[in-house]
Amino acid sequence: MTDLIIGDDGEESIALKAFTEKAYLDYSMYVILDRALPHLGDGLKPVQRRIVYAMSELGLANNAKFKKSARTVGDVIGKFHPHGDSAAYEAMVLMAQPFSYRYPLVDGQGNWGSPDNPKSFAAMRYTEARLAKYAEVLLAEAGQGTVEWLPNFDGTLDEPKVLPAQVPNVLLNGTTGIAVGMATDIPPHNLREVVNATVHLLENPKASVEELCEFIPGPDMPTDAEIITGKNDLLKIYQTGRGALRMRAIWGREDGDIVVTALPFQSSGEKILEQIANQMQAKKLPMVADLRDESDHENPTRLVIVPRTNRVDAEQVMNHLFATTDLERSYRVNLNVIGIDGKPKVKALNTMLSEWLVFRQDTVRRRLQYRLEKVEERLLRLAALMLVYLNVDEVIHIIRTEDHPKPVLMERFDLIEMQADYILDTRLRQLARLEEMKILEEQEALEKERDDLNKTLSSDRRLKTLVKKELLAAADKFGDDRRSPIVERAEAQALSEQDLLTSDPITVVLSDKGWIRSAKGHDIDPAALSYKSGDNFKFAARGKSNQPTVLIDSTGRSYSLASHTLPSARGQGEPVTGRLNPPSGATFEGLIMGEGSQKLIISSDAGYGFITTLDDMTSKNSKGKNLLNLPKGARVMPPVLVPEDDTALVAAITNEGRLLAFPVAELPQLARGKGNKIINIAGARVEERLEFVVAVTVLTSKQVLTLYSGKKKKSMKFAELNEYVGERGRRGLKLPRGSQKVDSIDVQ
Template sequence: MAEDTGIGRIQPAPIIEEMQRSYLDYAMSVIVSRALPDVRDGLKPVQRRIVYAMHQQGLHHAARYQKSAAVVGEVMKNFHPHGDSSIYDAMVRMAQDFSMRYPLVDGQGNFGSVDGDSPAAMRYTEARLSAVSDELLRDINKETVDFIDNYSGTAQEPIWLPSLIPNLLLNGAAGIAVGMATQIPPHNLGEISDALIYMIEHPFKEKVVKEGKVSKVSDGEGEIEAKLGQTTETFRDPNLFYSEASVEELMKFIKGPDFPTGASIYDATEIQAAYATGKGRIVMRAKAEIEETKGGRFDIIVTELPYQVNKAVLIAKIADLVKEKKIEGISDLRDESDRRGMRIVVELKRDGKPQSILNNLYKHTAMQSVFNVNMVALSDGAPGLMTLKRILEEFIHHRQVVVRRRSEFELAQYKAREHILEGLKIAVDNIDEVIDTIRKSKDSDAARENLMKKFKLSEIQAVAILDMQLRRLAALERQKIEDELKLVRQMIAYLEDLLAHPEKILKVIKEEILKVKDKYADDRRTRVYKQKVGEFSEEDLVADEVTIVTVTEGGYVKRQSPMSFRTQNRGGKGVSGITTKEEDAVSHIFYTKTLDNLLFFTDRGRAFQIKVWEIPEVSRIAKGQAIVNLINVEQGEKVTAILTLRSKDTVKFLFMGTKMGNVKKTPVEEYANIRKNGLISIKLDSGDTLSWVVPTTGKDDMIIVSRKGQSIRFGEHLVRPTHRDTSGVRGISLSKTDEVVSMNKVEDPNSDLLVVMENGLGKKTKINAWKRQGRGGSGIKAAQVTDKTGEIVTAEIIDKDVDTLVMTSNKGQLIKLNLKDVPTLQRQTQGVILMRVRAGEKVAAATVVSSKDKTSDASSSTQE
């Protein structure tokens, strides 16, 4: 019972009931009036009030900017009775191009940054609506939406906006209500428009409507109950549109979220699940590239961050990880971002492994983040979990209502105008009688009554005749009235036909969507990868391209584009191909493909394997990366043979040759799984080194050439296959001062053997100049070796697929020349000058390649 205490009446109530009722009222107020967006216009109440208040102030995109404080004051005065900071914060976010995919407010001044900087005070910044916001407000004055009284009853505000754009998906939403929250990612306008058009073009063929509810509908995959959470979804208007398009079909157009900050997202399966259920998680990764610096080091350049990642916090986190030694190999960290865009530079130490460090940055920082999708929005004032398809259907429903209400408003306007024009036409057709009637009337009221009585006019028509100017009596003006009446009647017929045919309303909606797309659509910013990020290997990002791999005696390796060099004429000096130490020299150079398996064989008879793309691609003059950073070679151990194997190759054996002339043959499958620490490939005699490894078929001929010019050709069938950890047999007998410089297989008996000598001379000789011999003999002369020629550096088989010779000196000079320019001479000759070397300079390595992107599967020449 109520009790009067002098300060008001107190109504006793059980505290439990009162708490339940009050909390429920509070919860519903937060849910409906604060935290959740409406599915129709995609706006929260504060955002809608800001847009509408700016519309009332005339602050459209072509208007002058106005102080933000004036906008905030107008919103707070008329519509939003809360703190000015909450209004300003909402307006600031609507102006940030890193928060909104399509900003709704055009701000001038400091509106914050991706570093988390606070915006300037509202008295300093200025704002107006963006062009996109015009589409939110279009036709708002044509009774397309419902209005309610504001909090004070002094003005009215729209419950929703007639939005011509699906803003809920375009800009997304984030909010925490009571007992629920929403997190909707932004999307691309062009993609959403295409999906809407596809849905309109693929309506349900039939619906089952019972008592205002759709009991069963088809989603394109079978009949299912249409549900929202645990509640059966009701469709009050059976004339509203529903599509048979499935999520899979919609994803042909909508690839995934399109964040304003760009970056990359992964796992199409998870994205589809999020769209199909309204909940899910999407993995985002920063855009980072590895670049080589002038000093031969590497930098990681970050140009795009995952959505809602604070750049300043990220940089501080990286610095902390380096300080705590959780990530090693970073020497410097800089933020070089400016008005042209974002640029975070992570400078690496000389021995830093770029890909490994980048992977650690993804693992330990926000460079890889997760966006938790929870698509909750208000539909007719009730919150619910929305699927992608339902959001799009709700938007089409919304546009159906808007177009119908706009058409009804315009129809009423045109009919009113028709009514007036009909009266004016009667007046001009009977102008003399009208004038006489007006002249004889006592006053305007009497004139109105007399006109209505004599010509059977309505009051509105009579008033329009009395308001008509005398110039309308001219013949030309009479024709204008008739023309306008004809046009008005055409519009009435069009609008009546439109309202009578829902499919024509859908056609109007489709045309309007296309216009918006043409006006505002832009390119996608976020790249979408189908793979899961955990299953996404680096190799998936590597194009299978021709590349040059160069190795030095000092243990440096690099990969570079073949476009780095131009073909020169015979006898040229070449261009700088690699920066080496004074005592270093190039030992191997050959063409391969980036996705090939690269096998390294060392002088100690061990084998290692990596992918070609794992070798950093650098500039032509860069020194490259130390091999020890790629494979676990021991101190003093040198790589002496390198070859590539492709998965499609039909190789049966690896045929090996040593500096002392021993050979060995091992089945290739014994090298299928090479451990990180390597495998033993051959047992060597004291002082001997493994120098060549050639893939063979088991039926090839081998030809061996020594430094002093001796050579021998024999069939590989003379060498029986043995296991990896075995010794070889004698391939050629040499003097104590001689050693082998090359070993090749003969694939074409009509091919040539190219011989290159250390003073730059060389020649070609027909391979049939070498007859088959038994293995182990001393062989025959391959060239005339003199002081002028210097000793033989290498000898290469020239197959029909190769047409270019690449030579490198011990000082790093490199030259490419056409093999047609190399003369074919007899076996016991000196050759001609192929590369002019400077004093103290020697040819260190040479290889033959194809200019048509063919690759060689042979190992390159040995070191000096």
């Protein structure tokens, strides 16, 4: 079955499905092979190759005068590349930008863009250009029989299929491109490193990627910023031809300020400052006071970040900025090129360099063969010239007397047609006596060159030696030191919202009816604040604005609020139930602030409790966390802070005037639950509210416990508690008469 249909009228037609498939496939192959992907041999896309070749045809060598870019672009699109002038000019600009190309191919004069805005270049009628010195590695051998020539788009001119690159340019300048169904992302590399790896592979054809990576540790971008991808990850990229790498800006401290001196490849300092400024405006960078761009001609990159105080951790600030701005960037790597077989493929490093060496050796062989043919042709001409010199009278006689001297000369002196033509074209002045010595000297030199060429062409070893010598010479002429240091760094982490908050002292106040607010500082009197009619002060907690406010309700559930979001104490606050969703009828029985590692005692008046931390009490859920399980009839006691003191004692007092003290270490640390028995109270008596715990506290050796019983008060020093010390869970001892009806306590 065929897709071609011939109608009754003889017209040919084709099924729409078959036509569209073929048309799209043809277009895809055109984009892949003739537009988007570089060739392994010279590392250039067609438009780049045509620009370089057109400039060489215009005589724009590195030592020539500059010419208007419009002239070059006109030749490119008029002779070789029938596309838009803006696309051709942008490709030319990219090859001239030292911040885009590791080894620029075009030497530009005028405005060719800046790192902040690579597309800010002037129009092509204003800029001038010529080829850069480095372009020699692509063009030096173009006229020496090394190039396959193809007709241009209209068949009026020939253009090179691939330029005879003397170094693996495909890795040196890198490239990016998007074709149909595939893409390429090759990062730039260092010329000396790539040449050394190529020479090693030339001498050791079975060298592994690991061996080659001893010479090429990683890409080398046209910037001084650090490559922070690990050695193993870079090795994997070169083994598979795919992966990603990261670059990070270089910074330091100067007079307390943070100064960024090098940005990642293709990062804009202007955009980075804008990103940081946006965070400052959104109050997400409270530790940064100011930004400045001090970049100039002497310091191309100098971004100054001014911390708010000298106590700001610069490492922490920069880690946050690395994670949230272009001060750190990732780059995709996809070593997809058109191979010497004309097919696109993702290649490992050793495969890529091995194929390039095949291309290079073939190029050198063709160059030598071309030169050998020229030498042999010249030797034939010199032999003919020598023959004329030795037989000048006879040659002149034949030329003067014969109507057709060429065949007579060929027959008389056993010449080929080319030699006969040369004799006939020879001027009489070349027959002077002094010419004989010149002819003999030139013959001797050419014969020696011919022998050397034949030896090299017949010996793979000599050919490889020549390739190696030329590679090293190119590296010596155009090579430079690595610009991008490779340093393994830990992954940058953005600061959490909590970390970004300022650490200001605040006092959080909760009223009887559950209205909450926050006052700046610790020196306010919460009870003296204004409250709504019928409402009063209940709890206050002192802490910092970046610490959570933790509450516990009458059902034993705990909740947490972001302290910095609480309303100001200048007003009367807002209902805490507007943010939290406690069980119906529940009241709040505790309010506390502190570091997440702060230990507390959570207890019920049934005599049970445990030690926990503020982190274990926090909950992002508005319904809170089930923290304390209450026995029947029991009520929640306010949380008690536990100091970092091994000698501290827990003291529990009941409404019957019993006091029990025991070491803090005897109480277990739990995340939630009922807890262990602190002081022994019968469960039935708790249910009927006949006996219950009045207070639980913790005392250190320097503190005094004060008991309030009506109008009476009794102070007990730490040493006086010794007589009440017993095992946890005991009944405790009765307090002295007059102090048994304890209403409240105080610890100072």
